[in-house]
Amino acid sequence: MTSRALIPWSDIAIPAGLPVEVWDATGAPPNDVDGVEFYVLPYDSGSEPAKLIARLPSLRFAQSLSAGVDTLLPLMPTGVRLANGRGLHDLSVAEHALALIHAAQRDLPRWIRQQASGSWEREHTRSLADSRVLLVGHGSIGKAIERQLLAAEAVVVPVASTARPGAHGIAELPELLPEADIVVLILPDTEATRGIIGAAELAALPEDALVVNVGRGTAIDTDALLKEVSTGRIRAALDVVDPEPLPRDHPLWTMSGVIITPHIAGGSASFYPRAKRLVEEQLRRFAAGEDLLNLVTAV
Amino acid sequence: MTSRALIPWSDIAIPAGLPVEVWDATGAPPNDVDGVEFYVLPYDSGSEPAKLIARLPSLRFAQSLSAGVDTLLPLMPTGVRLANGRGLHDLSVAEHALALIHAAQRDLPRWIRQQASGSWEREHTRSLADSRVLLVGHGSIGKAIERQLLAAEAVVVPVASTARPGAHGIAELPELLPEADIVVLILPDTEATRGIIGAAELAALPEDALVVNVGRGTAIDTDALLKEVSTGRIRAALDVVDPEPLPRDHPLWTMSGVIITPHIAGGSASFYPRAKRLVEEQLRRFAAGEDLLNLVTAV
Numbered sequence: 001m002t003s004r005a006l007i008p009w010s011d012i013a014i015p016a017g018l019p020v021e022v023w024d025a026t027g028a029p030p031n032d033v034d035g036v037e038f039y040v041l042p043y044d045s046g047s048e049p050a051k052l053i054a055r056l057p058s059l060r061f062a063q064s065l066s067a068g069v070d071t072l073l074p075l076m077p078t079g080v081r082l083a084n085g086r087g088l089h090d091l092s093v094a095e096h097a098l099a100l101i102h103a104a105q106r107d108l109p110r111w112i113r114q115q116a117s118g119s120w121e122r123e124h125t126r127s128l129a130d131s132r133v134l135l136v137g138h139g140s141i142g143k144a145i146e147r148q149l150l151a152a153e154a155v156v157v158p159v160a161s162t163a164r165p166g167a168h169g170i171a172e173l174p175e176l177l178p179e180a181d182i183v184v185l186i187l188p189d190t191e192a193t194r195g196i197i198g199a200a201e202l203a204a205l206p207e208d209a210l211v212v213n214v215g216r217g218t219a220i221d222t223d224a225l226l227k228e229v230s231t232g233r234i235r236a237a238l239d240v241v242d243p244e245p246l247p248r249d250h251p252l253w254t255m256s257g258v259i260i261t262p263h264i265a266g267g268s269a270s271f272y273p274r275a276k277r278l279v280e281e282q283l284r285r286f287a288a289g290e291d292l293l294n295l296v297t298a299v
Numbered sequence: 300m301t302s303r304a305l306i307p308w309s310d311i312a313i314p315a316g317l318p319v320e321v322w323d324a325t326g327a328p329p330n331d332v333d334g335v336e337f338y339v340l341p342y343d344s345g346s347e348p349a350k351l352i353a354r355l356p357s358l359r360f361a362q363s364l365s366a367g368v369d370t371l372l373p374l375m376p377t378g379v380r381l382a383n384g385r386g387l388h389d390l391s392v393a394e395h396a397l398a399l400i401h402a403a404q405r406d407l408p409r410w411i412r413q414q415a416s417g418s419w420e421r422e423h424t425r426s427l428a429d430s431r432v433l434l435v436g437h438g439s440i441g442k443a444i445e446r447q448l449l450a451a452e453a454v455v456v457p458v459a460s461t462a463r464p465g466a467h468g469i470a471e472l473p474e475l476l477p478e479a480d481i482v483v484l485i486l487p488d489t490e491a492t493r494g495i496i497g498a499a500e501l502a503a504l505p506e507d508a509l510v511v512n513v514g515r516g517t518a519i520d521t522d523a524l525l526k527e528v529s530t531g532r533i534r535a536a537l538d539v540v541d542p543e544p545l546p547r548d549h550p551l552w553t554m555s556g557v558i559i560t561p562h563i564a565g566g567s568a569s570f571y572p573r574a575k576r577l578v579e580e581q582l583r584r585f586a587a588g589e590d591l592l593n594l595v596t597a598v
Contacts, residue, residue, distance in 0.1 A: 044423075091428045091452055098451065099401035106398040106567065111560040112408050118552045120544030120561045124343075127569035129390045151450035152397065153390055153569075245419030253417045261410040262419045268405065270426035270452075 002035030015287035094144035096265035137186030217242035301334030393443035395564035436485030516541035
């Protein structure tokens with residue numbers, strides 16, 4: 001029987017009577033994909049999943065598991081509708097932001113280095129509690145971070161693109177930065193956000209401030225950051241950088257006071273159960289002829 | 300004027316007319332301590348602060364900044380009352396527990412090692428969200444950890460010494476351990492808690508479980524833990540170990556899947572503002588002749 005749906009996992013609930021094929025992008029795509037109307041692109045698997053779109057003549061719905069689908073939109077054939085993975089990564093990204101903040105405040109790189117040499121040398125550390133945290137980006141990820149920061153007894157100052165009840169506007173950054181112990185960036189890559197944290201903004205931060213980025217690397221002017229961290233005046237914990245991948249010989253890698261993880265915030269174990277639940281619901285809707293969730297393109 | 304109080308900081312509010320002397324244990328104690336009635340022992344400063352107690356002929360109140368004062372009690376001269384630092388460290392310890400959990404779940408030791416070699420190799424990690432966390436010890440530190448875990452969308456299972464509303468009893472551990480992704484130990488060192496996590500308890504944990512200890516090292520049988528982590532079956536993140544300091548050549552240091560910090564959970568920056576507020580209030584009460592807070596000994 002020709003498959004009507006192509007999905008990346010075999011361990012999810014499939015509606016009775018719906019023929020599906022599984023492809024997780026680890027090998028070549030299946031041969032017979034002519035009947036595929038619903039295609040869930042394998043997550044974070046390079047460029048092959050997107051290339052397959054053009055080879056699916058019956059395609060009606062493409063489901064991305066990413067929140068941002070800017071690079072997929074131009075690949076959509078006329079009449080094919082694209083759904084995104086809005087919300088699936090929120091908790092994973094928020095959690096990684098907390099991991100980076102804790103690691104920086106509690107000096108984890110130092111203890112991990114000491115562990116390698118069996119050294120019990122002790123010193124008191126900074127703390128997250130009582131710290132004033134500027135949360136730049138107050139969407140669903142920012143709000144998930146905010147809940148965890150408040151539970152840790154930090155003081156949270158949310159900043160959204162424009163001022164609104166419960167959040168400052170990004171235009172107020174010049175006044176807010178000098179009071180911040182920690183700045184967390186959770187911004188998409190747009191013309192408005194590119195380089196929003198440059199030399200002037202970094203210089204406005206107080207001594208020993210921590211800059212955390214779990215959004216997109218382009219929000220920070222990397223050269224300006226490099227200059228500030230190289231003097232030890234401020235610190236940084238970055239899951240995203242500009243450029244990515246960061247070249248092996250880039251000086252940012254070895255700056256003291258800098259923690260770098262390789263753009264992995266969104267892909268932790270907490271993502272998969274949520275992604276699978278979404279795909280199960282989408283398959284149910286597809287089989288029942290109902291409207292899909294998270295559609296980002298009109299008919 | 301002879302000082303009536305000996306305190307470790309000069310930057311706190313002193314009641315008008317109360318002569319105080321400052322000693323932070325970095326040098327020798329002041330010469331003239333004959334009039335000292337109220338003595339705040341410098342925190343985490345070796346054995347000198349406790350030794351001074353015997354040299355204070357006018358002493359009436361000793362203030363420890365530690366929560367546990369078992370080693371100080373036998374040193375109290377008759378008639379001298381001891382106050383403890385109950386609660387001052389709760390947030391600092393809770394925060395360090397979160398730091399250890401995040402570090403273990405999000406593979407921070409791996410990223411920090413990769414950073415040293417400029418490697419952008421990526422891999423998805425475990426998550427804290429959705430994890431089932433057994434919280435063994437449900438006092439004020441345990442509750443602070445619980446709030447932060449719930450905000451991170453973990454499933455929290457509190458365990459107290461005896462079953463009570465909202466908490467299982469420690470006797471239920473055999474049934475609870477096989478379901479736990481993470482076990483956090485926040486137990487004092489008592490006869491009842493020593494070795495409470497031994498070979499049988501560790502064996503009852505599922506594959507890949509994480510054992511976190513921010514209480515006292517003696518709660519875990521170190522040899523039994525070593526055996527389980529050496530096979531890679533379970534993981535551990537420990538701020539306290541048995542013995543302390545862990546000898547430089549101890550095999551636990553270099554086990555993969557083990558994170559060790561040198562008993563620093565309680566002493567982060569969040570401790571000092573709270574400690575200073577307590578001492579200010581105690582000085583005010585002392586000067587006014589009111590009852591002190593946190594007294595642990597009767598007259």
